[in-house]
Amino acid sequence: MKRLLVTGGAGFIGSEFVRQGVRKGYGIILADSLTYAGDLLRIKEFEKEISFHKISVTDRDAVEKLFIAEKPDAVVHWAAESHVDRSIMDAGPFIDSNVKGTSIMLDAARRHGVECFVNVSTDEVYGDLDESGSFFETTPLNPSSPYSVSKASADMLGRAFHRTYGLPVITVRPSNNYGQWQYPEKLIPVVVVKALRNESVPVYAQGLNVREWLCVSDCADAVFRILEKGKAGDVYNIGSGEERKNIEVVKEILKILGKPEDLIKFTKDRPGHDFRYSLNSGKLRKELSWSPSTDFGSGLNNTVEWFLSNINWVNAKIAALQEYWSKAYS
Numbered sequence: 001m002k003r004l005l006v007t008g009g010a011g012f013i014g015s016e017f018v019r020q021g022v023r024k025g026y027g028i029i030l031a032d033s034l035t036y037a038g039d040l041l042r043i044k045e046f047e048k049e050i051s052f053h054k055i056s057v058t059d060r061d062a063v064e065k066l067f068i069a070e071k072p073d074a075v076v077h078w079a080a081e082s083h084v085d086r087s088i089m090d091a092g093p094f095i096d097s098n099v100k101g102t103s104i105m106l107d108a109a110r111r112h113g114v115e116c117f118v119n120v121s122t123d124e125v126y127g128d129l130d131e132s133g134s135f136f137e138t139t140p141l142n143p144s145s146p147y148s149v150s151k152a153s154a155d156m157l158g159r160a161f162h163r164t165y166g167l168p169v170i171t172v173r174p175s176n177n178y179g180q181w182q183y184p185e186k187l188i189p190v191v192v193v194k195a196l197r198n199e200s201v202p203v204y205a206q207g208l209n210v211r212e213w214l215c216v217s218d219c220a221d222a223v224f225r226i227l228e229k230g231k232a233g234d235v236y237n238i239g240s241g242e243e244r245k246n247i248e249v250v251k252e253i254l255k256i257l258g259k260p261e262d263l264i265k266f267t268k269d270r271p272g273h274d275f276r277y278s279l280n281s282g283k284l285r286k287e288l289s290w291s292p293s294t295d296f297g298s299g300l301n302n303t304v305e306w307f308l309s310n311i312n313w314v315n316a317k318i319a320a321l322q323e324y325w326s327k328a329y330s
């Protein structure tokens, strides 16, 4: 399994997966349409090693030509519209890229035959929890937002292709990722950027919602373990066990930056906001002997450090984000 077709590899997590893949000696074929969230700068250091195709996974003909030209051994499908808030503003692109795009990728993989198709889902497909309990791989899906519904559809399509056609699909459901190169529309980079500019830091409601924070390098590492050792047809949760309330994360970042907590501005809650996610990742840890190597404290410190050292990249994104920020945090 040497030639990996990676979709969405110019995005936040996909690019970490590509960087690790090149270092591991895989031949990386990258398919990405470069939406606002995609950026080849993330993988610039490896541009000579990667075969890049600027295509949308929703373009059936382009995907077909790609499989014919590159003959991948396996597919790791990260490409998606990924931001819940944008899906609340307009579900259309999410249905297109996440549902239709996944079905086109699965169809092509089936026609051409691959050894493995890793279908990247999310913990959000399970819906939310109150203060207690965790999601197991067997927990019924109960997604809440247009984003998580589109991901649940893609997740189920992948499993249907395994059951119906025997395509060797493995489904992975990671928890909330954080780390270097994250687009500054997600919580952690938004807080860093706003605080650095001494602007108010928006926090939904009272910031009591809980997420399980997984370092992006651990997420990519887990997906390699699953690709190499996982069982076709199976589902694997990928979590860190590091649950934090949003307000705790925000205060920790302000502390690292030496900024006052009175920058925090509580805003109207996100409609349908899931309260808490928590994954039981016992299957991945026990069956595939995987565990995360980054604790949240040091991971967050390194992430803030990375944003400080790469502030030019962030600043280049901010102009395009002003309109979105004003709609999202009104």
Ligand SMILES: NC(=O)c1ccc[n+]([C@@H]2O[C@H](COP(=O)([O-])OP(=O)(O)OC[C@H]3O[C@@H](n4cnc5c(N)ncnc54)[C@H](O)[C@@H]3O)[C@@H](O)[C@H]2O)c1
Pocket (backbone or CB within 6 Å): 007, 008, 009, 010, 011, 012, 013, 014, 031, 032, 033, 034, 035, 036, 037, 038, 039, 055, 056, 057, 058, 077, 078, 079, 080, 081, 082, 083, 096, 097, 101, 120, 121, 122, 123, 151, 173, 174, 175, 176, 177, 178, 183
């Ligand atoms: N970020 C998280 O915390 C998280 C958690 C669990 C699962 N996931 C899943 O992991 C995957 C990657 O998430 P991310 O945060 O890196 O997303 P991202 O938004 O940073 O990157 C998505 C990438 O996909 C590309 N893309 C979007 N639509 C495309 C299309 N139609 N054709 C080809 N390329 C397209 C974009 O250009 C971008 O490079 C997604 O499937 C997401 O649902 C993310």
